[in-house]
Amino acid sequence: SPIPGFKALDVASVLDYLEEKPDLAQLLGPRSSPTSWKAREVGDGNLNFVYIVEGPDGGLVVKQALPFLRLVGDDWPLGQQRIGYEAKALETENRYCPEHTPTLHLYDPRMALIVMQYLAPPHVILRLGLTEGHIYPQLADQVSRFLAQTLFHTSLIHLNSEQFRAQQANFLGNIELIRLTEQVIFSEPYFDASNNWHTSPHLDDLAKSFQTDEKIKAAISRLKALFMERGQAMLQADFHTGSLMVTEQTMFAIDAEFAFYGPMAFDVGKIIANLLLAYFASDGHEAAAGQSRQKQRTWLLQAVVEIWEKFESRFLDLWNAEGHGDLYPDSLFGPTAPAGSKSLKRAQQDFMKELFEDCLGMAAAVMTRRIIGIAHIQDFKLIESDDHRAPCERRALELAKSLLLGAPGRSIQQVVTAAESLR
Ligand code: ADP
Ligand code: SR1
Ligand code: MG
Ligand code: MG
Ligand code: MG
Incomplete structure (x- = not known):
């Protein structure tokens, strides 16, 4: 069952979520009009949901773990704590090999998500x-x-x-x-x-x-x-x-x-x-x-x-x-x-x-x-x-x-x- 207080994000609510985090909102730049921040879900992996959010000054990636395996759906439940291990690993990798590791901006255990550096195209x-x-x-x-x-x-x-x-x-x-x-x-x-x-x-x-x-x-x-x-x-x-x-x-x-x-x-x-x-x-x-x-x-x-x-x-x-x-x-x-x-x-x-x-x-x-x-x-x-x-x-x-x-x-x-x- 999901973490108490957990909410699955979507392309609209991810914007409001980031707006409430001033340090992160600042990286995106002002949300001066309803369209100045844009989000899209780009998860193409087997497990999770990944949002790219872009504002006038930059982008961020939000990766959220839902309580199931994306490839299969509800029929394959999967603990959301997995995202916490990703956060810990990113910290360790950033310590020993920062040049090949995205920066971790935030780990939110209640929302089972991390916010990290956006690797923009041509990546x-x-x-x-x-x-x-x-x-x-x-x-x-x-x-x-x-x-x-x-x-x-x-x-x-x-x-x-x-x-x-x-x-x-x-x-x-x-x-x-x-x-x-x-x-x-x-x-x-x-x-x-x-x-x-x-x-x-x-x-x-x-x-x-x-x-x-x-x-x-x-x-x-x-x-x-x-x-x-x-x-x-x-x-x-x-x-x-x-x-x-x-x-x-x-x-x-x-x-x-x-x-x-x-x-x-x-x-x-x-x-x-x-x-x-x-x-x-x-x-x-x-x-x-x-x-x-x-x-x-x-x-x-x-x-x-x-x-x-x-x-x-x-x-x-x-x-x-x-x-x-x-x-x-x-x-x-x-x-x-x-x-x-x-x-x-x-x-x-x-x-x-x-x-x-x-x-x-x-x-x-x-x-x-x-x-x-x-x-x-x-x-x-x-x-x-x-x-x-x-x-x-x-x-x-x-x-x-x-x-x-x-x-x-x-x-x-x-x-x-x-x-x-x-x-
Ligand atoms: P999963 O655990 O579901 O496999 P991934 O972490 O592999 O999720 O992310 C899924 C997709 O989201 C990646 O294949 C990539 O296209 C995109 N993505 C993930 N992290 C980033 C990032 N930091 N910058 C840009 N795109 C990303
Ligand atoms: C159900 S197996 C899903 C696979 O996707 C992940 O990326 C891992 O490789 C895992 O084995
Ligand atoms: Mg993947
Ligand atoms: Mg994965
Ligand atoms: Mg780095």
């Missing part, structure tokens, strides 16, 4: 830009910076045990969204769940193989355990191409409502998966657009490689400069400890090897859920013809299957080579 949701064939030359650099900054600084490599537990405790209650991910990413695609759907009959055989192969069930169970048991760092936790707003020069991560302390591999793997999905979808768009998308495909695979490589080197740089937390403590790994720098290097190599393998597993799980689970993506949905879409989806699923089964997993270059060889 566009990355997924949309990709379906239109665009290239974003800075993206890999920006994404790897956001991931390294947020994941490193919220981990025990940087924080001491007390600081870490206090931070982690802030997100322990985000149970409904954590469970939603457990359900729709790590369980449903692997059995005959009523929420699942896929392009049929084209993918019937392959979809079935995900539900009957014992090695796949073992692999997804290991990844689910990692997701559920490893509170390693604060994750954005829904880090896909629909959660990034970009221009050619800028990148902002929005939509952090799923945030919790989980395995770093989930954030890194999710964005890699989504760029690979865009890669496989591009053939379908090319057929409809009648124009080659080869340049974009080449860039997408380069971006996948660059995200991993730059994430790894940035994270290790941070570790060497600021790694004074309670994991890998200076007493064991500091420069004056016995064999200190040699031991640290070895520990870092082991850490990155494990993280890389887990990222590929998470990437596989994320690719799979978008093709045979409940929540499909525009990348494929916009390919109207089943006959054009199905081969793209099949290639992505084949790659996901091979990654879930542990191959080809030795280097990021091998992964993109495998993706290319499926075309």
Whole structure:
């Protein structure tokens, strides 16, 4: 049931709501006539309602959580506290990576809403830009910076045990969204769940193989355990191409409502998966657009490689400069400890090897859920013809299957080579 005193906003009442907040009203400028402020609802995600409000001096975004999942409606109730976790995550992300995080102006728990910086055009949701064939030359650099900054600084490599537990405790209650991910990413695609759907009959055989192969069930169970048991760092936790707003020069991560302390591999793997999905979808768009998308495909695979490589080197740089937390403590790994720098290097190599393998597993799980689970993506949905879409989806699923089964997993270059060889 809704929070007491809660009111669902609409394009009229959102204006009155903001008028009562002088600091925010000032950012919009004077409301001197009934039409000087304008609002529109632009939510295109699966969960919430998002209003862009513009006045003579500027714009604001109001995001409100209603007590249900937007994609399904009243039949899928969902706690409104999720917006509070988004507010907490935005604060943390703004602390460690302000250049890629929208400013949070207000969190109103009673109204289950946040007010944040408006990312005006030419900012566009990355997924949309990709379906239109665009290239974003800075993206890999920006994404790897956001991931390294947020994941490193919220981990025990940087924080001491007390600081870490206090931070982690802030997100322990985000149970409904954590469970939603457990359900729709790590369980449903692997059995005959009523929420699942896929392009049929084209993918019937392959979809079935995900539900009957014992090695796949073992692999997804290991990844689910990692997701559920490893509170390693604060994750954005829904880090896909629909959660990034970009221009050619800028990148902002929005939509952090799923945030919790989980395995770093989930954030890194999710964005890699989504760029690979865009890669496989591009053939379908090319057929409809009648124009080659080869340049974009080449860039997408380069971006996948660059995200991993730059994430790894940035994270290790941070570790060497600021790694004074309670994991890998200076007493064991500091420069004056016995064999200190040699031991640290070895520990870092082991850490990155494990993280890389887990990222590929998470990437596989994320690719799979978008093709045979409940929540499909525009990348494929916009390919109207089943006959054009199905081969793209099949290639992505084949790659996901091979990654879930542990191959080809030795280097990021091998992964993109495998993706290319499926075309
Ligand atoms: P949901 O949780 O429902 O997925 P999102 O936070 O992803 O909601 O927001 C839905 C849409 O609203 C985004 O895809 C984007 O188009 C728009 N949006 C969200 N935040 C902003 C912002 N700060 N500036 C501009 N547009 C935004
Ligand atoms: C019902 S699943 C909805 C999905 O949308 C969100 O953006 C998350 O990815 C979630 O899994
Ligand atoms: Mg979203
Ligand atoms: Mg900022
Ligand atoms: Mg969301």
